[in-house]
Amino acid sequence: MQIDDREMVTVALPGAAAPLLRAHLAAVALTSPDPQALAGFYQDALGYEGQWLDGHWTGRLGARRLMIGPGAANNVDHTIFAVPYAQALSDLRGRLASAGISVVEARSQALSGAAIRFSDPDGNVLLFGVADPAEEIDMAxxxxxxxxxxxxxxxxxxxxxxxxxxxxxxxxxxxxxxxxxxxxxxxxxxxxxxxxxxxxxxxxxxxxxxxxxxxxxxxxxxxxxxxxxxxxxxxxxxxxxxxxxxxxxxxxxxxxxxxxxxxxxxxxxxxxxxxxxxxxxxxxxxxxxxxx
The missing domain is CATH 3.10.180.10 (2,3-Dihydroxybiphenyl 1,2-Dioxygenase, domain 1)
Incomplete structure (x- = not known):
């Protein structure tokens, strides 16, 4: 996909009255050569509460999650965004299909029900799904x-x-x-x-x-x-x-x-x-x- 960035909008937003996407960052999954040490840091320094399953750690801080698994440092395994309702997910699936973007059905504990997985042009893996209402309650x-x-x-x-x-x-x-x-x-x-x-x-x-x-x-x-x-x-x-x-x-x-x-x-x-x-x-x- 060859794009001249100078063609991007700089004055007014196209379709600004009806944004195509409403979502929030729900979770990020990092990889680490020492997942145990990295998870320990997030628990002590940031106050995460977490648990281990099959060598992968899932931590919660407020209503958002951080996951850590084995792999290279400074690397994101996947990023999760939550949309507010099922129609928003369906609309996104349609836009991806129209653009020829490969989509895989997926699941995540950070989301409610079905989700979709796809990659951006750099290969970053993204999951989008419907938000779990309980996940939006942040701890003070x-x-x-x-x-x-x-x-x-x-x-x-x-x-x-x-x-x-x-x-x-x-x-x-x-x-x-x-x-x-x-x-x-x-x-x-x-x-x-x-x-x-x-x-x-x-x-x-x-x-x-x-x-x-x-x-x-x-x-x-x-x-x-x-x-x-x-x-x-x-x-x-x-x-x-x-x-x-x-x-x-x-x-x-x-x-x-x-x-x-x-x-x-x-x-x-x-x-x-x-x-x-x-x-x-x-x-x-x-x-x-x-x-x-």
């Missing part, structure tokens, strides 16, 4: 798994796939001096983004993000990490796209984890915002990690 004070970011050396193709076929809505684009796409922030509800794509030299997981309620929670999580001698790797700071406050740490496998609050809420339609690829876009308070 728990960080909520909120978004995932994929790095890609084919970012324009990835963004077109997620927007035109899966049905995400673009919130913000970031472009370099040549107007080539460097980042895209995509939403599937009122939160500014639940998935993003960053341009990078190779395909990989960029980071996972946990949403917390207030700026004070950012302080409290930083204190929690300090008590465990876990260094802050970036932040605190404020992103341009999304306007959210953030800090980052690494887990033992080197996966980047973001803790964020005050993410922009998009109610109804709005034009796609375009940002310049520079440090102040990624962090208006100071330094930034520019992926490309």
């Amino acid at each position: 004070g728990a960080a909520r798994l909120q978004h995932i970011v994929f790095a890609s050396d084919e970012a324009p193709a990835m963004v077109r796939f997620y927007c035109d076929i899966v049905g995400f809505t673009p919130s913000d684009y970031v472009r370099d001096e040549g107007q080539d796409l460097t980042s895209a922030f995509l939403r599937c509800g009122e939160e500014h983004h639940s998935l993003a794509v960053f341009r990078a030299p190779r395909k990989r997981l960029d980071h996972l993000c946990y949403d917390v309620t207030t700026w004070t929670d950012i302080r409290d999580w930083a204190d929690r990490f300090a008590a465990r001698h876990i260094k802050l790797r970036w932040g605190p700071g404020r992103h341009g796209p999304g306007n959210n406050l953030f800090l980052f740490i690494n887990d033992p496998d080197g996966n980047w984890l973001e803790f964020s609050t005050e993410l922009e809420q998009v109610v109804g339609s709005r034009p796609v915002k375009t940002w310049v690829h520079e440090e102040r876009t990624l962090n208006s308070w100071g330094s930034a990690f520019l992926r490309s």
Whole structure:
């Protein structure tokens, strides 16, 4: 799929009155060369409650899940999104079929009933299914798994796939001096983004993000990490796209984890915002990690 990213919408949203997709990030399955150590980190540092089955760990923090199984570090086995009702899943299945995307029927404990499995242009495996109503009850004070970011050396193709076929809505684009796409922030509800794509030299997981309620929670999580001698790797700071406050740490496998609050809420339609690829876009308070 050859796509010129400069053809992407930058002024108004097509079909903004009726978004194609409403969903939320329900679960992420990571692989690790030492699943036991990685699961131990998430239980101690983040407060997950989990259990083991056949060498795979499933943890819950609030209403979202994290799974860990054997494999390479810094790798996502699959990502799960939940839609609110069966018709939304049927509509997605139809869009995938019309685009010639191979779909496999699947099941997951993070979802209610049937689900579908398919892959994006980079080979990232996705499961979509109907949300379990019980899964939407978050425990007070728990960080909520909120978004995932994929790095890609084919970012324009990835963004077109997620927007035109899966049905995400673009919130913000970031472009370099040549107007080539460097980042895209995509939403599937009122939160500014639940998935993003960053341009990078190779395909990989960029980071996972946990949403917390207030700026004070950012302080409290930083204190929690300090008590465990876990260094802050970036932040605190404020992103341009999304306007959210953030800090980052690494887990033992080197996966980047973001803790964020005050993410922009998009109610109804709005034009796609375009940002310049520079440090102040990624962090208006100071330094930034520019992926490309």
